[in-house]
Amino acid sequence: MADKAAFHVIVLGPSGGPREDRVTGLLVRSTSTTWSPDSVVAVDAGTLLAGIIRLLAEYMPSKDEQNVLQEGPFAGLQLPCETAEANAAHVFREIIGAVLITHAHLDHISGLAINTPILEAGSGPKPVAALPSVLSAMKNHMFNDVIWPNLSDEDGGAGLLTYQRLVEGGNPRFGRGEARGYVRACNGLLTKCLSVSHGRCKQKYHPESGAHHRVxxxxxxxxxxxxxxxxxxxxxxxxxxxxxxxxxxxxxxxxxxxxGLATVESSAFFLRDHSTGNEIIVFGDxxxxxxxxxxxxxxxxxxxxxxxxxxxxxxxxxxxxxxxxxxxxxxxxxxxxxxxxxxxxxxxxxxxxxxxxxxxxxxxxxxxxxxxxxxxxxxxxxxxxxxxxxxxxxxxxxxxxxxxxxxxxxxxxxxxxxxxxxxxxxxxxxxxxxxxxxxxxxxxxxxxxxxxxxxxxxxxxxxxxxxxxxxxxxxxxxxxxxxxxxxxxxxxxxxxxxxxxxxxxxxxxxxx
Structure with a gap:
């Protein structure tokens, strides 16, 4: 089946809680690419490094075997390091090209916050793409030097992450034909984001400034x-x-x-394989x-x-x-x-x-x-x-x-x-x-x-x-x-x- 497939998906976190090591996180790549730099996109990051380490440890070859995984969801991955932990850091730094966030609840972003400091040894800021309201919530209430250090490249931050604000419904200035409105997610994959509702709350936030008032x-x-x-x-x-x-x-x-209740905005990401034109949808809550x-x-x-x-x-x-x-x-x-x-x-x-x-x-x-x-x-x-x-x-x-x-x-x-x-x-x-x-x-x-x-x-x-x-x-x-x-x-x-x-x-x- 892998020979005919257009997408390879790894569900790092299939759960909605309460276990913190299994909350939402997926990795997606096009089968037209190998495990090369920027060949994978992460969709949500409640679980990220922890899930990758768990999977790599399950299938790590012995020292006398070749340094390419032969089994498991990461089969074919070249292993530059000896331990599952070091190889997982390599996957996060180099193989994952971007992180798409559906909404800013902790079970979808906590892994990203905790994992981001290891990007210091990488080769530039990691793109984090989402709707403007989602990035505003992360910027003002997570990476704000209060809850967590400002690791972004905005407002004098450390520059380990860079925010990419997506146009809801797709940006019509990009793409042609069936791919119109899609933007690059990683090598081999394009994406378009639509807004969905995740309930209501009594907190209202300005989508850009992050200022809020309590209802x-x-x-x-x-x-x-x-x-x-x-x-x-x-x-x-x-x-x-x-x-x-x-x-x-x-x-x-x-x-x-x-x-006066405000909608909790979430997202549905359409992911399009550039090679075949096939697509999948990944919903947030x-x-x-x-x-x-x-x-x-x-x-x-x-x-x-x-x-x-x-x-x-x-x-x-x-x-x-x-x-x-x-x-x-x-x-x-x-x-x-x-x-x-x-x-x-x-x-x-x-x-x-x-x-x-x-x-x-x-x-x-x-x-x-x-x-x-x-x-x-x-x-x-x-x-x-x-x-x-x-x-x-x-x-x-x-x-x-x-x-x-x-x-x-x-x-x-x-x-x-x-x-x-x-x-x-x-x-x-x-x-x-x-x-x-x-x-x-x-x-x-x-x-x-x-x-x-x-x-x-x-x-x-x-x-x-x-x-x-x-x-x-x-x-x-x-x-x-x-x-x-x-x-x-x-x-x-x-x-x-x-x-x-x-x-x-x-x-x-x-x-x-």
Whole structure:
């Protein structure tokens, strides 16, 4: 499988806590490159050196063997040093070309902070790329000479890190065709970042200055809007065992939806292999749109759907922190199987729409004997051209189906939509997963999967979904990931998604 793969992914940290040595951290490289300088990008760095050392120690050759790893996720890596620790430092300094950060919570950046001082022996500052609000939080509240030394190259720091502020949704000044908006992540890989929601909090930060004002206490409840779990040691159930500052506006009284709560911004990184054009998505912590009421995930699915329809999006790495026994009030900006399956059902409906639109366009092309404008990929047409083309051709490849928020692209007038597209829109009536505690919330924006249940292939066939950020119980009994995986597979089968769900093994590389 490695011979045909475009990506090699190593999940250093598959967990969402509470163990500090297994929290979120992934390494990604293109298979078109060797283990050469700047050939790997790290996505999040809750665990970084500790995870690399653990894996190298597992497979280090004996002294009388050649100094190239023969097994394990780092197979083929040239070992310039004798110990796992020294070789891990070499990987961090030289092989990892950049670090992408989804959001500034400690379980995603603590390894970077602790590990950065060893870069002094490297060959220049290490790029840290993220959305401006994420870098602002790190700059003002981590690398600030108070919580941790300022190791960046800004504001008189030590210069070991350099911040790269990403344009949300991609920078259209870079790339052409399908790669437009992507920027270099490392040798062989490009990236584009979209914003997602990780719950709400009562702290507001200016995205650049870092100045903040308090809308209320960050720890102790001062009014009736505060969820019980926001106060320390109130909820002693398993569901409330993990304290988090994030909470959902859906759980507040109807007249308090605009109560001054600020969105905790997280990210979804599209990673594109420069050689093949194949892609994967790596999510940071994320909550469902049905809970956030903001529609950020919909924009990610709008971008992903044509890539799945074209067969270029190969895998998604996304969190699913709890099993379905969790109540929405205790999700704290995270996912559970019922919500993740509902989100993937929305994605599946968009893929079906893309295929229906393509089939309708193909019929028109055969009838007319000419090429129609709808065949041009949306990212190769200017917004002004899109408006005129959607009226003249009757085809729009970025269809927004039953979502409360408007897409980035111009909406399409119903009378201009082809019959197949109208049918696809009409089928987004209602969707519910199997009843009981794991039932999906009633949501008119979730499509009815029965319309594609008998299709071949199913809409997400060929897509691998890897589950990360699982909250560990640290109790006797089966690992929590086992139940989460069972529930996801049951929901996926009930919704006729066609994708496969996996729990990544930190001791094995993933070839995609």
């Amino acid at each position: 209320g206490s960050a720890v102790f409840a001062s009014d009736q809007l505060m969820l019980p779990s926001r106060a320390i040691s109130v909820d002693h159930t398993e569901a409330g065992a993990f304290y988090s500052p994030a909470r959902s506006p859906r759980l507040l009284p109807a007249n308090q939806k605009d109560s 994320v909550e469902p749109d049905s809970v956030s009421l903001e529609g950020h995930n919909k924009l990610v699915w709008d971008t992903a759907a044509p890539k799945i329809a074209a067969g270029t999006l190969r895998a998604i790495f996304i969190e699913c922190s709890y099993n379905d026994s969790i109540d929405d009030a205790y999700l704290y900006g995270h996912m559970c199987p019922r919500h993740l399956a509902a989100e993937l059902t929305i994605l599946a409906a968009k893929v079906v729409d893309m295929r229906d639109s393509a089939a309708q366009a193909d019929k028109k092309r055969k009838r007319a004997g000419t090429t129609i404008v709808g065949d041009v990929p949306p990212d190769q047409v200017s917004p002004k051209s899109k408006r005129s083309q959607s009226n003249s051709s009757g085809v729009n490849m970025n269809i927004n189906v039953n979502c409360p928020t408007q897409s980035r692209n111009n909406s399409i007038v119903e009378k201009d939509m082809p019959d197949a597209t109208l049918a696809a829109s009409a089928r987004a009536e209602s969707f519910s997963l199997p009843g009981g505690p794991g039932a999906a919330p009633a949501d008119d924006s979730i499509p009815n999967s029965s319309s594609w249940a008998d299709s071949n292939p199913l809409p997400l066939a060929g897509l691998s979904v890897y589950i990360i950020h699982i909250k560990e119980h640290l109790t006797d009994g089966p690992p929590p990931g086992d139940q989460i995986l069972r529930e996801l597979r049951a929901h996926g089968e009930a919704a006729s998604l066609g994708c496969e769900f996996f729990l990544p093994d930190p001791l094995q590389g993933i070839w995609i």
